[in-house]
Amino acid sequence: MHTGLLLLVAAAAMLTSIGAGWRAPRVWLAAVLTSLAAVLAAALAVLGGGAEWVWRGGIAVGGEGLYLRLDAISALFLALLGVVGAAASVYAGEYWAEAAHPRSARPGRVWWSVMLLNLGWVLLASNGLHFLIGWELFTLAAYFLITLDRQRREVRAAGWLYLGASHAAVLALFGFFTLLAVRTGSWDLGPMRDRPELAPLFWLALFGFGLKAGMFPLHIWLPSAHATAPSHVSAMLSGVTLKIGIYGLVRFSGWLPVPLAAGAVVAGLGVASAVLGVAFALGQHDLKRLLAYHSVENIGIILLGLGFALVAASQGNPGWGRLALAGGLLHVWNHGLFKALLFFGAGSVLHSTGTREMSRLGGLWRAMPWTAGSFALGAVAISGLPPLNGFVSEWLVYLGLIDATLARGAAAWAALGAAILLGVTGALALACFVKVCGVVFLGAPRSNEAAGAHECGPAMRGAMGVLAGMCVAIGLAPLVFWPAIARAAGAWNPAWAGTDPPAPLLQLGWVHVALVLLVAVAAGWLWRRVRARGLARAVTWDCGYAAPTARMQYTAGSFGGLISEWFAGILRPERHEQRPEGYFPAAAALTEHTPETVLERVVEPAGRAVLRVSALVRRLQHGRVQAYVMYILIGLVALAAWACLAGA
Amino acid sequence: MNSILDLILRLDCWLLLAPLLPGIINKVKAWVAGRRGPPVLQLYYDLARLWKKGVVMSTLASPAFVVLPAVTWVAVLGAAMLLPLGPLGAGLSFRGDALLLLYLLALGRFCTAWAAMETGSAFEGMGTVREVSYAVLAEAAMIAAVLSLSVQSGSISLAAMLAPAMGASAALLAAGLFIVLLAENCRVPFDDPATHLELTMIHEVMVLDHSGPPLAVILHGAAMKLLLFTVLLVQAVLPMAHLKPLLAAAVLAGGVLAVTVAVGLVESLLARFAFRRVPLLLTTAFLLCLFALLVAWKGGLP
Numbered sequence: 036m037h038t039g040l041l042l043l044v045a046a047a048a049m050l051t052s053i054g055a056g057w058r059a060p061r062v063w064l065a066a067v068l069t070s071l072a073a074v075l076a077a078a079l080a081v082l083g084g085g086a087e088w089v090w091r092g093g094i095a096v097g098g099e100g101l102y103l104r105l106d107a108i109s110a111l112f113l114a115l116l117g118v119v120g121a122a123a124s125v126y127a128g129e130y131w132a133e134a135a136h137p138r139s140a141r142p143g144r145v146w147w148s149v150m151l152l153n154l155g156w157v158l159l160a161s162n163g164l165h166f167l168i169g170w171e172l173f174t175l176a177a178y179f180l181i182t183l184d185r186q187r188r189e190v191r192a193a194g195w196l197y198l199g200a201s202h203a204a205v206l207a208l209f210g211f212f213t214l215l216a217v218r219t220g221s222w223d224l225g226p227m228r229d230r231p232e233l234a235p236l237f238w239l240a241l242f243g244f245g246l247k248a249g250m251f252p253l254h255i256w257l258p259s260a261h262a263t264a265p266s267h268v269s270a271m272l273s274g275v276t277l278k279i280g281i282y283g284l285v286r287f288s289g290w291l292p293v294p295l296a297a298g299a300v301v302a303g304l305g306v307a308s309a310v311l312g313v314a315f316a317l318g319q320h321d322l323k324r325l326l327a328y329h330s331v332e333n334i335g336i337i338l339l340g341l342g343f344a345l346v347a348a349s350q351g352n353p354g355w356g357r358l359a360l361a362g363g364l365l366h367v368w369n370h371g372l373f374k375a376l377l378f379f380g381a382g383s384v385l386h387s388t389g390t391r392e393m394s395r396l397g398g399l400w401r402a403m404p405w406t407a408g409s410f411a412l413g414a415v416a417i418s419g420l421p422p423l424n425g426f427v428s429e430w431l432v433y434l435g436l437i438d439a440t441l442a443r444g445a446a447a448w449a450a451l452g453a454a455i456l457l458g459v460t461g462a463l464a465l466a467c468f469v470k471v472c473g474v475v476f477l478g479a480p481r482s483n484e485a486a487g488a489h490e491c492g493p494a495m496r497g498a499m500g501v502l503a504g505m506c507v508a509i510g511l512a513p514l515v516f517w518p519a520i521a522r523a524a525g526a527w528n529p530a531w532a533g534t535d536p537p538a539p540l541l542q543l544g545w546v547h548v549a550l551v552l553l554v555a556v557a558a559g560w561l562w563r564r565v566r567a568r569g570l571a572r573a574v575t576w577d578c579g580y581a582a583p584t585a586r587m588q589y590t591a592g593s594f595g596g597l598i599s600e601w602f603a604g605i606l607r608p609e610r611h612e613q614r615p616e617g618y619f620p621a622a623a624a625l626t627e628h629t630p631e632t633v634l635e636r637v638v639e640p641a642g643r644a645v646l647r648v649s650a651l652v653r654r655l656q657h658g659r660v661q662a663y664v665m666y667i668l669i670g671l672v673a674l675a676a677w678a679c680l681a682g683a
Numbered sequence: 684m685n686s687i688l689d690l691i692l693r694l695d696c697w698l699l700l701a702p703l704l705p706g707i708i709n710k711v712k713a714w715v716a717g718r719r720g721p722p723v724l725q726l727y728y729d730l731a732r733l734w735k736k737g738v739v740m741s742t743l744a745s746p747a748f749v750v751l752p753a754v755t756w757v758a759v760l761g762a763a764m765l766l767p768l769g770p771l772g773a774g775l776s777f778r779g780d781a782l783l784l785l786y787l788l789a790l791g792r793f794c795t796a797w798a799a800m801e802t803g804s805a806f807e808g809m810g811t812v813r814e815v816s817y818a819v820l821a822e823a824a825m826i827a828a829v830l831s832l833s834v835q836s837g838s839i840s841l842a843a844m845l846a847p848a849m850g851a852s853a854a855l856l857a858a859g860l861f862i863v864l865l866a867e868n869c870r871v872p873f874d875d876p877a878t879h880l881e882l883t884m885i886h887e888v889m890v891l892d893h894s895g896p897p898l899a900v901i902l903h904g905a906a907m908k909l910l911l912f913t914v915l916l917v918q919a920v921l922p923m924a925h926l927k928p929l930l931a932a933a934v935l936a937g938g939v940l941a942v943t944v945a946v947g948l949v950e951s952l953l954a955r956f957a958f959r960r961v962p963l964l965l966t967t968a969f970l971l972c973l974f975a976l977l978v979a980w981k982g983g984l985p
Contacts, residue, residue, distance in 0.1 A: 419789075421786050546783065557756060568736060
């Protein structure tokens with residue numbers, strides 16, 4: 036079908052869903068799914084090799100004619116929106132149902148549709164003003180979704196922080212688009228790579244889009260917003276809206292010229308986000324906050340790929356830049372899929388036990404085998420382990436980095452360091468996800484809530500199943516998905532057009548398939564052997580201790596302790612302990628907490644300093660008319676003196 | 684036909700020879716201590732005995748507890764298949780297979796750690812934390828080692844990386860990889876495989892609750908991992924590409940034996956380090972590999 040027609044259907048269906056969201060949940064779901072299916076079809080048509088779709092309409096919005104464009108880059112992100120959005124919408128129907136949330140389920144559906152509509156709009160808009168309008172609308176819709184449960188104080192606080200931070204980003208983007216419009220004489224966007232005077236604008240874009248993407252150290256709003264939002268919203272925020280920030284960076288670093296240092300800065304921020312994101316994650320004991328910090332980490336990996344692509348583009352487009360970019364772009368998809376899957380899993384746990392505190396969970400696999408299984412799959416994927424999708428994209432980035440080293444260009448040294456730190460990030464992520472899975476799903480329940488857990492319903496399981504299936508599919512058949520990534524890379528930099536895979540993805544796919552088959556055979560064989568030889572159950576071996584309790588298990592805090600200590604210089608964990616004293620010690624306690632260090636140690640003190648200075652200035656204004664008259668007099672005298680002196 | 688023969692030969696090498704290594708190490712330790720020690724083939728007997736036994740499983744554990752050792756075993760075997768084996772070359776070689784090898788080992792680590800957390804035991808939690816935390820440093824060292832081999836040979840596939848003649852950085856690389864070998868296989872001074880005190884163990888404590896056939900699979904997998912690291916170390920340092928096949932096989936076997944004896948000697952002469960000092964030693968390994976990388980870099984400049 037024609038791309039324009041598909042998008043028209045999508046827009047019409049989404050508008051219908053905004054209307055239907057208040058009264059008719061089923062119509063709403065059908066309309067949302069129809070719309071997203073149409074969007075996905077349009078995106079896949081372009082990614083599958085179809086022509087770029089450009090449309091100029093006669094209708095003017097805000098004085099500007101409509102100008103839409105669907106190229107491979109837009110299509111890449113639009114496809115992610117289609118898949119994750121559809122899964123999250125199905126999930127939301129059960130997770131945030133009318134019965135449990137009578138006040139907020141209706142506005143939740145309406146804002147959800149508004150957000151999806153504007154996300155799609157931002158991805159298609161090729162006019163700076165329209166881009167900004169869509170951007171602001173989806174930011175606001177996301178704010179209302181984050182604060183659906185606004186009876187709770189922490190939700191309101193997180194919402195405010197999100198709103199404030201987002202508007203700092205909007206401010207930067209407003210500056211970016213206005214300056215761009217002033218310098219080019221038009222709000223229209225498009226390739227303008229031959230205008231070097233536009234390059235400095237990149238820094239504004241980096242601030243605005245980087246803040247939205249959750250890049251370190253601009254991630255301050257991210258952990259609390261993702262942790263306190265309803266889980267389907269968290270999944271969408273982390274899986275898709277962060278990627279809109281990445282979309283902005285990719286889009287405008289592709290269309291506009293960039294400063295020479297841009298690549299190095301983006302890659303450096305990427306490495307910092309990756310390593311520190313996962314280090315902070317290890318210190319968390321709130322399940323969703325931990326996942327939120329992993330978003331910072333994965334955004335870092337994406338930025339690392341993009342950064343080296345920018346470096347390559349400034350050095351004559353060697354092939355390693357294409358590998359790094361492709362790795363980053365594939366990671367956009369991958370992170371969207373597995374992070375949404377993990378947030379769905381976390382939501383299912385929260386739904387069932389009512390707590391996000393990992394130290395109150397444990398042993399959930401028994402009651403929630405589906406959730407535990409899909410969460411485990413997501414954990415393997417996000418740790419970048421074969422045979423799943425996370426490994427494929429990290430592997431592409433690695434290959435790009437090592438090729439950059441072997442090419443011995445100016446970027447070789449940076450690539451060496453980045454490759455080693457990427458390895459460290461992978462190992463840290465593995466440690467963190469062993470912690471999460473072990474503490475939440477394995478062992479014995481640590482509280483009554485955990486003991487009374489129950490599995491989630493078919494809609495939530497289905498949503499998780501779809502995303503898990505996508506993770507497996509990209510892992511086992513990376514070559515099938517390669518042309519889409521290659522077309523997006525080609526749209527970013529025409530020098531890298533073409534869909535031939537630069538890396539042996541075919542072999543990698545076969546190794547992954549072989550691995551899965553071998554595991555199935557070996558595991559089946561071992562299972563049969565164990566059944567044949569007899570399987571008895573006994574209490575866990577605890578050094579001969581007769582009365583083991585669930586409280587003796589390793590907790591989230593004890594698990595992260597060792598690594599948190601290594602990063603203590605940056606994490607600044609707070610530790611309060613009361614040591615056992617005397618021959619018959621009675622009381623002992625230890626609490627550890629990793630604060631939002633950047634927010635609490637940097638941003639808040641800076642804010643307080645600004646307030647203090649403002650308070651000094653405010654003393655000038657106190658309501659005494661006599662003093663105001665004096666100000667005016669002093670002002671006049673000063674002006675007169677200046678005029679006299681300047682005149683003389 | 685030839686490739687099937689090749690596969691069988693390769694599998695034989697990995698599956699059948701691997702359990703020899705722990706036996707040799709124990710024999711060396713016994714000799715140094717002036718004892719007769721267990722027979723070299725002891726692990727084979729142990730494996731056969733375990734394979735026939737029934738399983739006692741923790742009441743807390745899920746069925747995955749039994750199955751995950753098989754996943755770890757397959758991951759290690761898969762990694763071994765990627766590694767060239769002297770005159771046999773690599774079973775499968777492509778650009779970037781070195782990274783796949785590292786990540787397959789990481790997959791094995793994930794599965795072992797998962798199985799350990801299944802039991803809800805404080806000891807196994809402790810061992811898991813140590814394993815995954817030290818692995819962070821070991822991973823950095825391994826990546827640096829892979830990069831140095833890669834820079835030295837100008838390639839990212841193991842077959843080409845391990846082929847060229849010994850570079851100037853060989854001694855540094857050998858020292859670094861040897862320390863990583865000791866850490867990743869939980870030997871002294873990182874861990875004491877002979878200890879029976881749960882508090883002080885890493886790997887052994889993670890598998891405390893396993894028994895019967897799954898334990899046999901774990902022990903065999905651990906032996907294969909040791910052989911894998913030994914073969915990697917020997918091939919990274921000794922130039923074998925230009926030797927005749929038989930001679931190359933002999934050199935490889937001799938090298939593996941030498942490294943194994945060295946592990947035994949280290950275990951006889953050193954005590955286990957305090958856990959506080961472990962990160963320091965691993966950082967040293969990382970620095971050694973990093974210096975090897977720098978030397979390779981300088982050496983490769985035209």
